[in-house]
Amino acid sequence: MVELIIDDVTVSVEEGATLLQAARAAGAEIPTLCYFEGLNEIGACRVCVVEVEGEDRLSAACNTAARPGMRVRTDTERVREARMAALQLILSQHDLNCAYCTRDGTCRLQKLLLAYDLIERDELFDMVTEAPSPYAKQLVRGKRSQWKAQAPIQRRTNLCVKCGRCVAACKRLEGIGVWDFVGSGAASNVGVRNGSYMKAEGCVACGQCITHCPTGALSERDDIQLLRDAIADPDVTTVAQIAPATRTSWGVGLGAEEGALPVERMAAALKKLGVDYVFDTSFSADLTIMEEATELLHVLAERAPDENGVVWPMFTSCCPAWVTHVKNAHPDVLDRLSTAKSPMMMFGAVAKTWFAQKRGLDPARVFSVALMPCTAKKTEVKLPMAANEGVFDMDASLTTRELQRLIRDAGVDVAALEDVPLDDPLGSYTGAGVIFGTTGGVMEAALRSAHCFVTGSVPADPEGFAFSPAGAGRPWKEASFDLAGTRVRCAVASGLANAGKLLDAIRAGEAAYEFVEVMACPSGCAGGGGQPIDGTDRELGLERGQVLRGIDRTVTSLRYSHENPVIKVLYEEFLGDPCGERAHQLLHVDHRAKG
Amino acid sequence: MSRLTIETRAVDAAGHERLSALAGARLAALPPEQCPVDLTVSLTRLYLSESCGKCTPCRVGLAQCAAIMDRILAGEGKPADVDVLRKTAQVVYDSADCAIGFEAGRTLLAALDSFAGDFASHVEDDFCTRTVSAFAPCRATCPAHIDIPGYLACVRAGRDVDALRVIRNDNPLPTVCGYVCEHPCEINCRRALVDSSVNICGIKRYAADNAPAYDPPACAPATGKRVSIVGGGPAGLSAAYYLALMGHDVTVYDQREKLGGMVRYGIPDYRLPQDKLDADVDFVLRTGVKVVSGCAVGTDVPFSEVSSGSDAVYLSIGAHLDKKLGCEGEDAAGVMSAVTFLRAAGAGAPVDLAGKRVCVVGGGNVAMDCTRTARRLGAASVECVYRRRIADMTALPEEIEEAQAEGCQITQLEAPVRIEADAAGRVVALITQPQIIGAVGRGGRPAPRAASVSEHRIACDVVIVAIGQAIDVAAFEGAVKTEWGCIVANEDGSISQTPGLFAGGDAVSGPSTVIKAIAAGKVAAANIDVALGFSHDVHDEVDVPPAHFPLGPTGRVELRCVPFAQAATTFDLAKLGMSAEEAFQETSRCLRCDHHGFGATCRKEELAW
DSSP, rough: OOEEEEEEEEEEEEEEOBBBHHHTTTTOOOOOOOOTTTBBBBOSSTTTTTEEOOSSEEEEGGBBBBBBBBBSSOHHHHHHHHHHHHHHHHHTSSSOOOOOOOOTTOOOHHHHHHTTSSEEEETTTTTEOOOOOOOOOOOOOOOGGGTTTSEEEEEOOGGGGOOOOHHIIIIIIIIIIOEEEEEEEOOOEEGGGGOOOTTTOOOOOOHHHHHSSTTTTTEEOOOOOOOHHHHOOOOEEEEEEEEEEGTTTTTTTTSSSSSOOOOOHHHHHHHTTOOSEEEHHHHHHHHHHHOOOOOOOHOOOOOOOOTTTTOOOEEOOOOOHHHHHHHOOOGGGGGBBBBBHHHHHHHHHHHIIIIHHHHHOOOGGEEEEEESSOOOOOHHHHHSSBBTTTTTTOEEEEEEEHHHHHHHHHOOGGGGGOOOOOOTTOOOOHHHHHHHSTTHHHHHHHHHHHHHHHHSSSOOOTTOOOOOOOSSSOEEEEEEEEEEEEEEEEEESSHHHHHHHHHHHHHHHOOOEEEEESSSSSGGGOOOOOOOOOOOOOOHHHHHHEEEIIIIIIISSSOSGGGGGHHHHHHIIIITTTSSHHHHHHBBOOTTTTO | OOOOOOOOOOOHHHHHHHHHHHHHHHTTTTOOOOOHHHHHHHHHHHHHHHSSSSSIIIIIIIHHHHHHEEEEEEEEHHHHHHHHHHHHHHHHHHHHHSSSHHHHHHHHHHHHHTTTHHHHHHHHHHHOOOOOOSSSSHHHHHHOOOOHHHHHHHTTTTTTTHHHHHHHTTTOOOHHHHHHOOOGTTTTTTGGTTSSSSOOOHHHHHHHHOOOOOOOOOOOOOOOOEEEEEEEEEHHHHHHHHHHHOOEEEEEEEESSSSHHHHTTTSSSSSOOOOHHHHHHHHHHHHTTTEEEOOBBBBBHHHHHHHHTOOOOEEEOOOEEEEEOOOBBBTTTTEEEEEHHHHHHHHTTTOTTTEEEEEEEEOSHHHHHHHHHHTTTTSSSSEEOOSGGGGOSSHHHHHHHHHHHTEEEEEEEEEEEEEEEOOSSSSSEEEEEEEEEEEEOOTTTTEEEEEESSEEEEEEEEEEEEEEEOOOGGGTTTTOEEEEOEEOOOOTTTOSSSSSSSEEHHHHSOOOOHHHHHHHHHHHHHHHHHTTTOOOOOOOOOOOOOOOOOSSSOOOOOOEEHHHHHTTTTSSSSSEEEOOHHHHHHHHHHTTTSSSSGGGGGOOGTOOO
């Protein structure tokens, strides 16, 4: 332990702790902007500077190690002036336009500027204005400030504070490094590595850069207007599907006390907005399990080593960022991906075939929109996998944040709405489908059903598939199960950097599995790149995922995908057998197909 | 794919090196008249370009400082801007993460401190107080403002006498300076922007060595005014020369047998042979200057007698007193001052050092002179002991290197503590306390402090103390005031409380360079002439060759040294002059800044003083 004195308070902290951590232990509030614990501790913004006795200059609290006997002051005039100046300087290069910014209210910079009286909010007009500044505005113009309009990730240079969080998120969470510090001196900026395009640098559109951005510099492409146009068109039927993870947090900032509002409330809101049918992606998650569990049993029967002697497991394919990443970076894994479409795409295929036929709708006049915790889905909806010739299965995918904006802009009071049940038939779901939205959920749901398929019996405890916790050297969870005499070794990884380490271990023969689940976002879809940002600079995926676990345990009575009654009907009426010909045609995808 | 690859130097890395070398040369040769505000904004932008951009204070702070200074330079500055500038610079210094940022902040703060008046003038009056000198940079920087491009051009044209005539318009001792000048003219030489400064001093020596004897210009008609000059060193000789040309009756009093002062009795012959000095002294005397040698004013003749018989008096008594170490044992036999030691050698009666172990204490040029002289006097060993590092020595680097090459030991970071003597009172050792170099002090030099190790004992027979000289003003008290041990004189050389009395050289400035003493003598001559009621123009008009096309990037000619083993045994010249071929090439490197650039605005009549 290290003992030091912060603002006259003696604290004892772990060896290796920073001054920021020590200050928090001592109850001293130090503002931070670029800092994100465990991810970005580079001391870039200089807002967290403190005075260390005996040092001529100030030190960044976020990345200065606490040393025994240090005397630190966090509250001197010199410290205040330096913080104030840092904020003023950042503001001088910030295109302050809070009223039009998606991050109004959750922006870290806005919070600090308000705290230091450098900006003021006019409550009457809800406008934010700048206090007089000694510095002239220096905004970037020209090509550097422009962005490719159709990219799923959008960037506004003049809102960027160069904190480097997106750089760290992409490099360290996803192991890709699309973002980088580019240029030098006055022209230094954050941009796509090598001055290239996002796609060329391997962007999978996971959106983690957005959720880690302290300001509105990064955001998803706004596709709200597509839905508005569809709703406004009387000849078009709008069909919405709600992804499991969106229900964990969609109420954040919508006037609800908790982010987790029931999906039936969201149905009410969407209906109010004019959506014709509101369904649940959990339904097609159950459908995915039918296909994937069946596929897994086939794969288990036919496994053989590849030319390098590696016996590959089957990988889940419901995360589009992961699938894209495999195509970009791990071509040797491509044929090991489950061919099952993601639940969203399966839903799209079923909605514009079985459902459309049932309702007598022209698939070309159905607008199918997904409400997703995900930005990568915006890319996935345009992948070539249409059930109907010339008609995309999905028309748009909006993030949870876009959904919130849609609701807010329409002035819908979520708290005042009565819950509305989801529509038939695609609103039927099981707990297995719901846990798709959290890490390990796909794996668990598949194992639940696979167990039943093989043994013909329901396991005593549907949650009996316990995983060993992730370790530092092995940042993934693993478990081994006995499926009627067949050993199934499973692994679950979230974050593509962790997935990369898992793949390396498999290739090196240091690890072997039969079934692996990968999600690009930390803790799975609940921590997705399209999820609401609360401005607290924490990873939220794990606690949001617990909401889904709770629904699985307490809300739904059905906890096995194959028990979903509509799924049964769908196969009987339309699809035939899981992984059968029709199912294969509609619900599976050739990952090598070119669009 | 390989884990690591051998990195070859990228093409653009070479480009960076080239650019920084060029920029470094430009900064080193920065014209001193540059507008400090303009310079500071340029430096700020330069520093900003070095920023990686990670941290706010450096990336944005410097950009905003530059923007504010741009506003100020555009005449749109407000007094508050300077405060914001200072505050921002302080924040950049306080909170930038690395030296790129915080040192930029420090530079800005230094600029604001050093040039507060310039910033204020720009902000309040939208006016820059700086004017660029119409002189070429070498001429502007030379204390005597010699027309350097002019005489270089004469040498290039093979007109060595004309070269000396040009020099003597501002400096009557061209030979002395050709050998021992510290050549500040080369610091700002614009040629450094192309490759490196012109070897101006070497060319001057070439001219002095090669020009045939010629006569001084005719003196102006006698004015009947008597001027007495006390001290025949470079300041006194310079004043005497110009005053004589002006037609005044000049008498130089000197306490030594021969004229030249410290140049004769302080500078060893291997740097400046006696006959070379004699040539310059003779030239001065040929103008009719009278000499009373071996006569110490105040001792051999009362100062009042000298002053009462003169219309004006110039005190150029130099700095000939020793400075003491002030340590135990300094009175032992075998301890002597640098002044005493060098004077004896200069007077032809050197101290016998054969077989002796010699320690020289000090780190200036005088210490090097003592060290190398001791070597030549047959000392068994010579060790120069300095309390700072070699890099901190004020001696010219070439002097240090040559001393080392001649077999002298230069010992750094040893501070003398006391001198050990035997029962007979003779030096047996110098005791020193090893030092460690420490923090940089206010003066910009790192200060040494005692290291945590025990004292060293350097066994020796002779200790020469070369830690500076002082001025002996005892004979003139009442007539002059002193401050910090120097005579207080006005900028024009006059002494406020005594009309008709002037002073200059080391006696006023403290121990300094020959060229500064010459400049002081020239200033005194001009102002004494005015004080006597005249305004003589002693300019010797020389038709300077027209500007030539300078050579493209070309190496600088350096003077060759005599083989060190040979040089260390004699008092013969240690350095060889340029050949005619070298002198032509070196003069051809001159960019003729008197013709090109702002020098073109300098009218000929402005050249005379």
